[in-house]
Amino acid sequence: MITVETLTKSYGGFVAVDDITFTARPGRVTGFLGPNGAGKSTTLRILVGLTPATSGSATISGRDFVTIPNPGRQVGVLLDASAQHAGRTGREILTIAQRFMGLPKGRVEEMLDLVSLTPEEAGRRVRNYSLGMRQRLGIATALIGEPEVLVLDEPANGLDPAGIRWMRGLLRDYADQGGTVLLSSHLLHEIEVIADDLVVIGNGRIVAQGSKRELLQTAGSLVRTGDQATLTRALTESGVTSAPAGTGALLAQAEAEHVGKIAFAAGVPVIELRPADGAGLEEIFLHLTSDTQRDSSTTPEGAAA
Amino acid sequence: MTTLVSPSASTVIEPAGHRADGIPLHRITSTELRKMFDTRSGFWLMASIAITALLATAAVVLFGSDKDLTYNSFAAAIGFPMTVVLPIVAILSVTGEWSQRSGLTTFTLVPHRGRVILAKAIVCVGVAVVSIPVAFAVGALGNVVGTAIAGVDPVWNLTVADFGNIVLANVLGLMVGFMLGVLIRSSAGAIVAYFVYSFLLPTLAMLLASSQAWFKDLQPWVDFNFAQSALYNGSLTAQQWAHLGVTSVIWLVVPTVVGVAMVLRSELT
Numbered sequence: 001m002i003t004v005e006t007l008t009k010s011y012g013g014f015v016a017v018d019d020i021t022f023t024a025r026p027g028r029v030t031g032f033l034g035p036n037g038a039g040k041s042t043t044l045r046i047l048v049g050l051t052p053a054t055s056g057s058a059t060i061s062g063r064d065f066v067t068i069p070n071p072g073r074q075v076g077v078l079l080d081a082s083a084q085h086a087g088r089t090g091r092e093i094l095t096i097a098q099r100f101m102g103l104p105k106g107r108v109e110e111m112l113d114l115v116s117l118t119p120e121e122a123g124r125r126v127r128n129y130s131l132g133m134r135q136r137l138g139i140a141t142a143l144i145g146e147p148e149v150l151v152l153d154e155p156a157n158g159l160d161p162a163g164i165r166w167m168r169g170l171l172r173d174y175a176d177q178g179g180t181v182l183l184s185s186h187l188l189h190e191i192e193v194i195a196d197d198l199v200v201i202g203n204g205r206i207v208a209q210g211s212k213r214e215l216l217q218t219a220g221s222l223v224r225t226g227d228q229a230t231l232t233r234a235l236t237e238s239g240v241t242s243a244p245a246g247t248g249a250l251l252a253q254a255e256a257e258h259v260g261k262i263a264f265a266a267g268v269p270v271i272e273l274r275p276a277d278g279a280g281l282e283e284i285f286l287h288l289t290s291d292t293q294r295d296s297s298t299t300p301e302g303a304a305a
Numbered sequence: 306m307t308t309l310v311s312p313s314a315s316t317v318i319e320p321a322g323h324r325a326d327g328i329p330l331h332r333i334t335s336t337e338l339r340k341m342f343d344t345r346s347g348f349w350l351m352a353s354i355a356i357t358a359l360l361a362t363a364a365v366v367l368f369g370s371d372k373d374l375t376y377n378s379f380a381a382a383i384g385f386p387m388t389v390v391l392p393i394v395a396i397l398s399v400t401g402e403w404s405q406r407s408g409l410t411t412f413t414l415v416p417h418r419g420r421v422i423l424a425k426a427i428v429c430v431g432v433a434v435v436s437i438p439v440a441f442a443v444g445a446l447g448n449v450v451g452t453a454i455a456g457v458d459p460v461w462n463l464t465v466a467d468f469g470n471i472v473l474a475n476v477l478g479l480m481v482g483f484m485l486g487v488l489i490r491s492s493a494g495a496i497v498a499y500f501v502y503s504f505l506l507p508t509l510a511m512l513l514a515s516s517q518a519w520f521k522d523l524q525p526w527v528d529f530n531f532a533q534s535a536l537y538n539g540s541l542t543a544q545q546w547a548h549l550g551v552t553s554v555i556w557l558v559v560p561t562v563v564g565v566a567m568v569l570r571s572e573l574t
Contacts, residue, residue: 049416050409051572066416069327077413083406087344093410096343099336100328100414125345141410 001026002047002149002182007056009042016042018204019056024182024197026148029175031195031212032184033285039204040184041079044153047182048077060149072101076142076150081134081158086127090117090137093126094144101145111140116166131158139167143174150174152183156190168194188285192216200284208284215281221256222283223263224249224272234266235259245283251276328415333424341398341428350394351432357386358440362447366454374451375460379444380471384537387440387475388503392482395429396495399486404493408573418569426483433479437472466540474536478503480557481529487564490571506530529556 002024009017017039024030034040045051047058049065060068060075068074084093094108112122115136126134135158142150150171156164171181171194185191191198198215200208208215225231228248235242235252240262245251248271252259256273263270341347361382369378399422402408415421452459482499489495507530514521524531525545529552535545 045572048413050412052570068416071416072414077410079409079413080406083409085340085344085401085405085407087346087405088407092343096336096340097410097414099332099339100411102328102332 001061001180004043004058005056007043007046007058008054009046010054015204020201020206022199022206022209024180026178026180027175028196029171029181029194030197030199031191032182032199032201033188033191034186034201036186038201040201041153044079044151044184048151070101072097072145074147074149076145076147078138078142078152078155080153081131081138084126087125089123089125091122093137094140097141097144103144107144111144114143115140132160132163135159149180154185155183156185164190164193188282208281220251220253220276221259222249222274222276223252223259223270225268225270227268230266231263231268234262234268238262246287249283251283330420330424333415333420334427337424338428350390354387354390354436354440357390358383358443361386362443366447366451371455371457374455374457376445376448376463379447380441380463383440383444384471387437388478391433391475391479392499393496394432395479395483396486396499397492398425398429399483400490400492400495403490412573419565422487422565422568429479429483430476433476434472437475470536474533477533477553484557484561484564487568488560503530526551527555529553
């Protein structure tokens with residue numbers, strides 16, 4: 001169980017993490033989703049005691065990470081698969097973790113087996129590893145202490161589709177055994193495949209959270225128009241709440257038919273009108289990414305792919 | 306592929322109580338010792354202690370005149386590369402965690418950074434204390450072989466006290482490297498700083514002392530290199546020990562404390 005409560009981290013005047021609260025529960029894979037620079041990594045670093053919080057708390061099973069006596073046996077952590085001494089072999093890196101944690105030697109080979117690194121690959125130096133191999137090694141390092149909680153920062157980076165499917169199976173089994181998994185990603189599709197629960201973060205703030213099913217079945221309809229202001233006013237006058245969701249789009253809390261009638265009565269031309277069906281989450285996410293995306297000329301749909 | 310998880314599946318989740326033992330310092334120390342040898346560069350750096358001792362000994366045998374074939378000559382020849390290699394060993398053991406970014410894992414597995422730094426310091430001093438006698442044994446062998454080749458009697462003009470002083474001087478030099486590693490946390494930066502400290506500063510201090518009378522009097526109290534050099538010239542007077550004590554506080558203790566405080570607060574990226 002991971003509990004983050006009113007956590008804030010600021011660097012001088014810049015607020016990297018702004019008053020966020022969420023939990024990652026046992027038996028569930030919790031996806032921590034947000035564009036690059038949203039504050040995901042900062043949050044995870046605070047969680048594992050590498051960075052001090054400005055205020056608020058982040059605990060694992062009710063404890064501060066740094067007070068856990070042998071943390072590798074309770075929390076498996078993978079923050080950056082490339083942050084390893086390039087001159088060590090994969091097997092050596094696992095051996096160091098095994099020795100720090102005081103585990104039996106046999107765990108190293110078990111873990112290499114688990115993440116499908118062959119003996120030949122395990123004997124290679126990490127500088128010669130692909131990113132995918134580094135991720136596998138990092139996941140092995142996280143799992144070697146048989147922890148109850150896993151904290152993984154962008155673990156799917158560099159994995160090919162088969163690798164992502166493999167990791168999904170691994171994390172699914174792990175959660176089904178009662179483990180808690182918190183993993184971050186900046187790709188909605190990637191995390192949709194793996195996670196049960198979602199926490200969406202943008203500019204340091206949580207913008208949506210809940211089970212994947214809830215979030216993907218967002219009620220209401222998505223309406224796109226050239227005259228957002230007029231339509232928003234018309235909707236409000238009819239007692240329908242709405243919120244901007246991406247370029248020229250509104251997420252209205254009403255059936256598509258009702259929204260269509262309001263738009264017609266107000267004389268606002270509608271470009272697109274459909275039930276939201278998870279579009280809400282996608283729009284929220286695209287709206288978030290569009291602020292940070294450099295190639296603003298691409299359509300939101302293009303950015304999603 | 307999903308079935309791969311099964312080898313550990315039965316043990317993945319269990320009550321945390323009985324596994325809550327902390328990490329004892331000896332386990333951190335032995336793991337840190339392993340980390341000094343387990344890369345190619347680390348291994349050859351350690352091997353270079355023995356290799357340079359062999360080369361230095363061979364050089365004395367080949368190029369020294371008969372009257373130079375004393376144990377003191379061998380010790381001096383071996384000592385010089387040690388004063389370079391040992392501090393670099395110490396520097397890299399610390400800075401690798403930042404330069405190679407492995408600290409991200411190390412300080413997550415052992416979230417008490419002070420203990421990791423302490424373990425590294427113990428290992429570095431241990432390496433010095435073990436490797437110096439090994440190097441001097443090579444020198445002793447050179448003394449026996451060299452004098453036999455030259456047909457003269459071996460001269461053992463190095464007392465146990467001298468030997469102790471040389472070990473101390475090397476440990477101090479190594480700790481300066483360690484201090485710079487902790488303070489600068491970058492391999493290249495710390496190595497450059499060490500060379501500036503150990504080769505450039507003595508020259509500048511010497512120039513200053515020869516031109517400024519006030520500095521000549523002050524130098525033994527502020528120049529760590531100068532104070533240490535006494536360790537290579539036989540036994541020290543009480544005042545020379547005092548010089549060594551005062552300069553090591555200035556050059557070693559204070560910056561190490563500052564460096565460790567920075568390490569405890571620094572963010573790893």
